[in-house]
Amino acid sequence: MLTSFRKLKKPRHSGVIRLLHWSYTPAMFASLFSGLYINKPRRFLGFRSMNSARKTHFISQFVLLFSFLARVIYGLQNKNYREILPNRKTWKNLPKFLKYELFLTHKNPKFPKYNPGQKILFSGLAVFTLLQVITGLGLYASSSWQKLTKLAGGLNPLRQLHYLLALVLSTLVSGHLYFVFTHEPKKLKSIFTGYE
Amino acid sequence: MKPPVIWLGTNTCAGDSLSFLNAYDPGYQFFINELVDFRYNYLIGAAEGNTSIQIFESALTELSGQYILIVEGTIPTLFAGMCSIIGYRNGQPWTALQAVKELGAKARYVIAAGTCAAFGGPYSSDPNPTRSLPVHKVLDKPVINVPGCPINPEWMMGTLMHLVRYGEPELDDYNRPKLFYGETIHNLCQRRQYFDDSIFAKKPGEPWCMYKLGCKGPTTYADCPYRQWNGEHLSWPVKANTPCIGCTSPEFPDGDMPFFSHLPDVKLPGIRLSANRFGMLTAAATALGIGAHLAGSIVNGRLFKTWQKGFGTKPKRK
Numbered sequence: 001m002l003t004s005f006r007k008l009k010k011p012r013h014s015g016v017i018r019l020l021h022w023s024y025t026p027a028m029f030a031s032l033f034s035g036l037y038i039n040k041p042r043r044f045l046g047f048r049s050m051n052s053a054r055k056t057h058f059i060s061q062f063v064l065l066f067s068f069l070a071r072v073i074y075g076l077q078n079k080n081y082r083e084i085l086p087n088r089k090t091w092k093n094l095p096k097f098l099k100y101e102l103f104l105t106h107k108n109p110k111f112p113k114y115n116p117g118q119k120i121l122f123s124g125l126a127v128f129t130l131l132q133v134i135t136g137l138g139l140y141a142s143s144s145w146q147k148l149t150k151l152a153g154g155l156n157p158l159r160q161l162h163y164l165l166a167l168v169l170s171t172l173v174s175g176h177l178y179f180v181f182t183h184e185p186k187k188l189k190s191i192f193t194g195y196e
Numbered sequence: 197m198k199p200p201v202i203w204l205g206t207n208t209c210a211g212d213s214l215s216f217l218n219a220y221d222p223g224y225q226f227f228i229n230e231l232v233d234f235r236y237n238y239l240i241g242a243a244e245g246n247t248s249i250q251i252f253e254s255a256l257t258e259l260s261g262q263y264i265l266i267v268e269g270t271i272p273t274l275f276a277g278m279c280s281i282i283g284y285r286n287g288q289p290w291t292a293l294q295a296v297k298e299l300g301a302k303a304r305y306v307i308a309a310g311t312c313a314a315f316g317g318p319y320s321s322d323p324n325p326t327r328s329l330p331v332h333k334v335l336d337k338p339v340i341n342v343p344g345c346p347i348n349p350e351w352m353m354g355t356l357m358h359l360v361r362y363g364e365p366e367l368d369d370y371n372r373p374k375l376f377y378g379e380t381i382h383n384l385c386q387r388r389q390y391f392d393d394s395i396f397a398k399k400p401g402e403p404w405c406m407y408k409l410g411c412k413g414p415t416t417y418a419d420c421p422y423r424q425w426n427g428e429h430l431s432w433p434v435k436a437n438t439p440c441i442g443c444t445s446p447e448f449p450d451g452d453m454p455f456f457s458h459l460p461d462v463k464l465p466g467i468r469l470s471a472n473r474f475g476m477l478t479a480a481a482t483a484l485g486i487g488a489h490l491a492g493s494i495v496n497g498r499l500f501k502t503w504q505k506g507f508g509t510k511p512k513r514k
Contacts, residue, residue, distance in 0.1 A: 154447030156412070156459075167475055167478045
């Protein structure tokens with residue numbers, strides 16, 4: 001049994017990547033919806049009280065933080081970040097990619113694991129998630145992180161920045177979900193099974 | 197020996213001096229008789245003209261390094277500081293900028309009384325035509341900030357008492373005494389349980405949590421909920437059924453307006469939008485972008501072709 005598994009071709013996404021992906025995905029959604037409730041409490045966001053929204057936000061922020069950190073460490077250890085971070089080639093290929101995505105050509109350019117759009121989107125998600133975690137910690141422990149508050153110009157501007165970053169992340173996640181469901185279902189399958 | 201105190205008024209509404217006079221226990225009488233040698237206050241001093249100026253002269257020459265300087269208000273810097281004149285010294289106008297720099301340099305402690313003196317506050321809010329600055333930005337030495345619009349009398353009395361009896365109190369990163377500004381209004385609020393249970397006031401005057409009306413309690417460090425106002429500890433904004441407007445915060449008022457809104461407005465070049473409206477516009481723009489691409493993919497037949505390919509084949513063996 002074990003030998004037959006070993007004989008399978010290299011997976012598109014390793015088990016660790018899939019495990020971490022499915023850790024921070026629910027954490028991201030839970031943080032987003034509880035955060036929207038904390039910003040403006042409304043029943044349709046799925047919370048009965050501020051207490052439950054805050055508890056959800058508290059737990060999900062730590063799941064997000066630790067799974068994000070684990071993903072960064074894993075990416076660095078396996079040099080997997082090279083597949084994600086945009087390089088000179090990415091920017092060179094970007095016009096070709098955009099031409100196809102904007103329906104200006106029928107020719108679907110081939111790229112290694114990720115196309116320039118995915119690379120920019122995933123790197124954006126990593127950078128903005130990190131900023132979101134930092135601003136979130138600044139709001140959560142505002143008395144011990146007062147230097148950060150000072151840098152942002154006060155707690156209210158920090159709170160606004162946290163909200164604006166949530167908007168950026170929601171936009172990126174929406175884009176990610178759209179492309180996941182409309183571009184190559186076999187790649188969507190690979191985040192569940194590992195294989196295309 | 198009681199330490200001499202000089203209370204200077206620069207660009208101010210005088211609210212902090214007036215609030216301070218309402219100190220109750222210890223009161224103003226104790227303050228002038230027992231605690232300090234109160235040399236000067238711009239609002240209630242009897243001296244005028246040269247007599248007033250002589251108080252400063254003697255402080256600068258005889259009391260150097262001994263007196264406590266309290267500054268109330270911002271310091272205008274435009275037009276050579278001529279927008280705020282303390283008096284005439286040697287026949288020349290003595291600006292607040294000159295006075296604060298000169299008196300501040302020789303003071304033992306400098307205290308900024310009120311949010312204007314501490315962080316700029318309303319007197320340096322946009323468009324700030326006199327380019328007014330808070331005290332710490334015109335002095336090269338540490339300034340103890342006692343913000344509030346106005347200050348609670350006990351915040352100032354307590355800080356002075358601490359300075360006289362025990363030395364400098366423990367300060368936070370904004371140089372505010374932790375004794376009074378160590379916890380958020382929200383965490384000390386009597387209506388905190390209503391917040392946790394999501395029982396919110398829909399309009400001012402209702403006895404519930406003011407969060408949905410833009411209460412700045414969660415982002416404001418002060419002990420108003422238990423100290424209350426004024427000397428007699430009678431009430432405070434939320435107890436009077438209005439939201440906290442965050443008057444002790446360094447970004448007050450420009451950075452936490454509108455007061456009845458949860459988040460400050462989003463300012464873009466030429467546009468000012470409420471944060472929630474900006475959020476709705478972002479969502480609409482995202483939906484429009486995705487919708488347009490989806491429509492293009494359907495019309496183009498690309499989506500159909502993609503889905504036709506399906507989920508691929510089973511993993512192959514080497």
